[in-house]
Amino acid sequence: MPNSVTVQELVEKVRLKVLQGEDYLDRPITTSDISRPALEFAGYFKHYPALRIQLLGITETSFAKDLTHEKMVKYMTKMCTPQTPCFVISTNLPIPAELKVAAEEAHIPILGTHLTSSQTLSNMTSFLLGRLAPRKSLHGVQVDINGVGVLITGDSGVGKSETALELVRRGHRLVADDRVEVYARDEQTLIGSAPAILEHLMEIRGIGIIDVATLYGTGAVMPNDKIDLIVHLETWTPDAKFDRLGDRGDTQTIQGVIIPKVSVPVKIGRNLAIIIESAAMNYRAETMGYDATETFDRNLNKLIKENSARDSKKKDQQ
Known part of the structure; x- marks a missing residue:
């Protein structure tokens, strides 16, 4: 049986909020890698990692604000593939309107958290590595x-x-x-x-x-x-x-x-x-740096030197 977890498990274990798509939390997550879309907002989808959770933070949403409505609709629709497990939005940021519509049409849940992107990325990666790593x-x-x-x-x-x-x-x-x-x-x-x-x-x-x-x-x-x-x-x-x-x-x-x-x-x-x-x-x-074997070796070498010096002294006295 291939390793996978559901979005529902991710929500419970990482303490995320379901912002949209409560009926689609049974979608599987099969990789611990997490994507922070950057090139996708520039229109480059040749190597889009569709199987990964898509994490949007301040950087991604700020860049998206400078795009036209038409481009946002196009890019968000492409990001919402049948393989994409979910979107996660950090720092209590609002959901981009175009993503809201595209995700609903593709039955992809959108999750949120008050934590920063770095904290959220760390929490999700730690959980997914523990659950998805080969055993x-x-x-x-x-x-x-x-x-x-x-x-x-x-x-x-x-x-x-x-x-x-x-x-x-x-x-x-x-x-x-x-x-x-x-x-x-x-x-x-x-x-x-x-x-x-x-x-x-x-x-x-x-x-x-x-x-x-x-x-x-x-x-x-x-x-x-x-x-x-x-x-x-x-x-x-x-x-x-x-x-x-x-x-x-x-x-x-x-x-x-x-x-x-x-x-x-x-x-x-x-x-x-x-x-x-x-x-x-x-x-x-x-x-912590203490090696009993080294201590034994030092004591033994010290004893050998002391005995050798004692023997030499006896010979000199004779």
Whole structure:
């Protein structure tokens, strides 16, 4: 099913006013790109982006006032194509009379807002990117640990859900269990959320399905969150090799976004919730400029130099 949202959803989520065309709010929006018509008011329609929302602000409406009525009728009629989802007018500006008629004839709604064009453009783009971006479904659990979005992955039965439940009990928040729908908000930001059918729900082997929001309160869940760190749970084996110093720098690329990754061995007696909580806090410390591995290296080098100087002094005394 192709990604799309309706004009009605845009009105509700971005808090726009319907100025005209309340009966046509079911028109689909299929792209997050938004057009601010400029060349069109000069009569150039060769590359008119008809599929985009058309945003009119002070600049566009001021320029339109200098056009003749005949040109305005011609241009507005051309802009009102069967593919055009809607027009949005910012800054509480009045609807140009020619647009009012052309949009009504083409059954295209006209929306308005008191915000500036820049603010309106930002709000609509943010909403549409979140809804229309290509999504990928991943097997895993996502939790928010003190503001750090953590995606927990691993083989089925390794303990992802049970670990996430313990994290929720420790005051952190569940985003998604079992399946995580992810999309790239931009080149550096990955967003995860739960499929609608699994929202707020967890499956705990031996118990079944539980509703986290009901059991632990609405503060224990989040509708979506950034993915800052991936923690991969691996069953421990004697011959497996794991990073002991934290200097390996593993990453995983999802939807074109590079995410730091750590692998944690799963062994009887290990408190995975505390380990993952520590991994998240260590990630935050590193983003703030503190690297425990570098501190260890400095301390080790200092100790080596001190021992070397002590040995040299002993030799000289002998």
